[in-house]
Amino acid sequence: MTIHEQQSEIQQEAKLFFSRFLLxxxxxxxRDLPWRRHRNPYYIWISEIMLQQTRVDTVIPYFNRFIERFPTVESLADAPEEEVLKCWEGLGYYSRARNLQHAAKQVKEQYGGQVPNDRDAVFGLKGVGPYTAGAILSIAFNRPEPAVDGNVMRVLSRYFLIEDDIAKGPTRVAMERLAAELIPEGEASHFNQALMELGALVCTPKSPRCLPCPVMEHCAARLAGCETSLPVKTKAKPPRPEER
Structure with a gap:
């Protein structure tokens, strides 16, 4: 066996270990989160949009109030914009709410009020990028689509000792490809949520909790003693203030 073959075998073992023990x-x-109690794609979609740039604890009461007021895609599509923005008040980034309502109208008009189980259709919804599309398709429909956000890139950077800049497009594409390879057959919904959960609770940005981590045994960054220096990320420009 060549050195390259040995390295490839070790890498494959690390991938299998990661997927099994993470699940x-x-x-x-x-965690018992309200959007995890359902496989309703509309609820999952709402939660993912709210969770952008907002902490889970903050989102929970907003999510509960929002789906109580707008329990279906049609109710959101038909609501006055001011009412939608009022329910969003306090979450900030009001463009998220406007895009969400615009996309709800798309779903109502083009898909009969049912969130589509189709990659191109979901990508075509206003305000839905690669991460949100992957989250909807995998969590709601168990489609083997990667859902790669900052938490996920941090976990993968550390576990596989990836030192490429995660702020760059090619790195994100490579991360999405890697994340897709890790999804066990038939387990996309649970696996992607597990990966997000690990980044949120254990493999945290500044002080990763390596001892209780289920995959620490094969974490390349921990073994190299550089877990706190990853991921590599150049600073983004601060967002412009947004008026309601």
Whole structure:
């Protein structure tokens, strides 16, 4: 066996270990979040838009109030914009709410009020980027689509000792490809949520909790002693202030 073949075999073992033990950990440690109590793609979509740039604890009461007021795609599509913005008040980034309502109208008019189970259709919704599309398709429909956000890139950077700048497009594409390879057959919904959960609760930005981490045994960054220096990320320009 060549050195390249040995390295490839080790890498494959690390991938299999990661997927297996991450899923086992998630089943016992996952948080009870309101959008996880359903496989309703509309609820999952709402939660993912709200969670952009907003903490989970902040989102929970907003999510509950929002779906109580707008329980279906049609109710959101037909609501006055001011009412939607009022329900959003306090979450900030009001363009998210406007895009969400615009997309709800698309779903009502083009797909009969049912969130589509189709990659191109979901990508075509206003305000839905690669991460949100992957989250909707994988979590709601169990489609083997990657859902790669900052939490996920941090986990993958550390576990596989990836030192490429995660702020750059080619790195994100490579991360999405890697994340897709890790999804066990038939487990896309749970696996992607597990990966997000690990980044949120254990593999945190400044002080990763390596000891209780279910995949620490094969974490390349931990073994190299550089887990706190990853991921590599250049600073983005601050967002412009947004008026309602």
């Amino acid at each position: 086992e950990w998630y089943q016992g440690q996952k």
